Amino acid sequence: MGEVTEFDQAFIQDPEHRPTLSISEAEGIPLIDLSPVVLNSSDPSSSDEAVAEVVRQIGRACEQWGFFQVINHGVPLQLREKIFRTSKEFFAQPLEEKRKVRRSEESVCGYFDTELTKNVRDWKEVFDFIAEDPTIVPASPDPDEKDVIHWHNQWPQYPPHFRETCEEYIKEVEKLSLKLMDLIALSLGLPAKRFNNYFKDQTTFIRFNHYPPCPAPELALGVGRHKDGGALTVLAQDEVAGLQVKRKSDGEWIRVKPAPNAYIINVGDVIQVWSNDKYESVEHRVMVNSEKERFSIPFFFNPAHYTEVKPSEELINEQNPPKFRPYKWGQFLTHRKLTNFKKLNVENLQTYHFRIQN
Numbered sequence: 178m179g180e181v182t183e184f185d186q187a188f189i190q191d192p193e194h195r196p197t198l199s200i201s202e203a204e205g206i207p208l209i210d211l212s213p214v215v216l217n218s219s220d221p222s223s224s225d226e227a228v229a230e231v232v233r234q235i236g237r238a239c240e241q242w243g244f245f246q247v248i249n250h251g252v253p254l255q256l257r258e259k260i261f262r263t264s265k266e267f268f269a270q271p272l273e274e275k276r277k278v279r280r281s282e283e284s285v286c287g288y289f290d291t292e293l294t295k296n297v298r299d300w301k302e303v304f305d306f307i308a309e310d311p312t313i314v315p316a317s318p319d320p321d322e323k324d325v326i327h328w329h330n331q332w333p334q335y336p337p338h339f340r341e342t343c344e345e346y347i348k349e350v351e352k353l354s355l356k357l358m359d360l361i362a363l364s365l366g367l368p369a370k371r372f373n374n375y376f377k378d379q380t381t382f383i384r385f386n387h388y389p390p391c392p393a394p395e396l397a398l399g400v401g402r403h404k405d406g407g408a409l410t411v412l413a414q415d416e417v418a419g420l421q422v423k424r425k426s427d428g429e430w431i432r433v434k435p436a437p438n439a440y441i442i443n444v445g446d447v448i449q450v451w452s453n454d455k456y457e458s459v460e461h462r463v464m465v466n467s468e469k470e471r472f473s474i475p476f477f478f479n480p481a482h483y484t485e486v487k488p489s490e491e492l493i494n495e496q497n498p499p500k501f502r503p504y505k506w507g508q509f510l511t512h513r514k515l516t517n518f519k520k521l522n523v524e525n526l527q528t529y530h531f532r533i534q535n
């Protein structure tokens with residue numbers, strides 16, 4: 178990020194959205210041990226009681242929090258350490274080096290340090306890459322758009338092995354994500370592989386986040402309040418706290434305490450729609466601090482662009498009518514990418530725009 182001398186207006190949150198610096202730490206966000214699923218069985222629909230207990234825990238966590246942490250998740254610790262090192266080495270370079278792989282409106286992957294969340298600038302710099310190269314998406318967010326375009330990765334020269342490390346990481350976290358989708362499907366009373374096909378031509382992307390120390394942490398945010406629009410987010414964070422989650426029970430902002438080597442999982446808008454509101458996508462934001470920099474790596478597990486997102490038919494009946502109109506995932510994704518890139522005079526697309534008013 179560029180040197181900021183006077184605190185730049187563009188980063189300042191409206192008073193009602195500024196972070197409270199002294200808030201309580203979450204005891205409540207469940208920590209779930211995945212070893213029964215990862216170690217003992219490759220088939221999560223097996224009748225193993227330990228697996229059934231994991232499914233119950235996940236169901237409860239999705240309903241009560243929309244967030245949980247997992248340990249014994251199967252992603253090798255060495256790989257996690259390697260990818261954090263890679264991210265740190267990349268961001269430690271001079272700005273002009275990083276800008277060689279800069280993101281643009283047409284090329285959405287790469288380095289970016291002026292992202293907006295709800296039209297306010299975030300105190301962060303990011304590097305984005307996609308899991309499938311190319312990733313196919315609609316040419317525009319127009320709901321009638323028929324043309325598609327291809328997104329490609331842009332890989333930096335430095336640090337060495339950047340691309341290989343990222344590709345290795347994608348493979349491991351994708352495995353975990355599919356496993357989590359199985360468990361979530363089971364927790365909804367659906368077959369384990371119910372959602373599998375939607376990810377065949379996935380639009381998953383991964384982000385390296387770097388939050389530098391901020392001279393005015395009471396005015397700005399690392400990421401402004403938002404919900405993740407995709408299916409599932411699998412987040413690795415370092416030991417510096419910053420993530421805050423809006424607790425469903427009372428609307429309080431709660432800090433998530435980093436658990437060593439755990440992943441933080443949250444339900445995105447797509448699962449909210451698939452579950453017909455049983456599991457809600459919960460608002461969260463990132464606080465920055467004046468002393469320490471922070472690094473995080475979210476993996477946004479997203480379906481194919483042509484997926485028509487709608488409440489699962491098996492969950493719908495007279496007592497539980499559909500709460501959303503179907504929408505195309507590709508339209509939502511491309512709209513979000515555009516509004517995060519530049520300031521627009523429209524509110525960005527939210528799932529409540531598709532909500533059926535009863």
Ligand SMILES: O=C(O)CCC(=O)C(=O)O
Nearest residue numbers: 386400414420463473475
């Ligand atoms: O850095 C974090 O802890 C979370 C980032 C986040 O919520 C996002 O990038 O969507």
Ligand SMILES: [Fe+2]
Nearest residue numbers: 403404405461
């Ligand atoms: Fe997020």
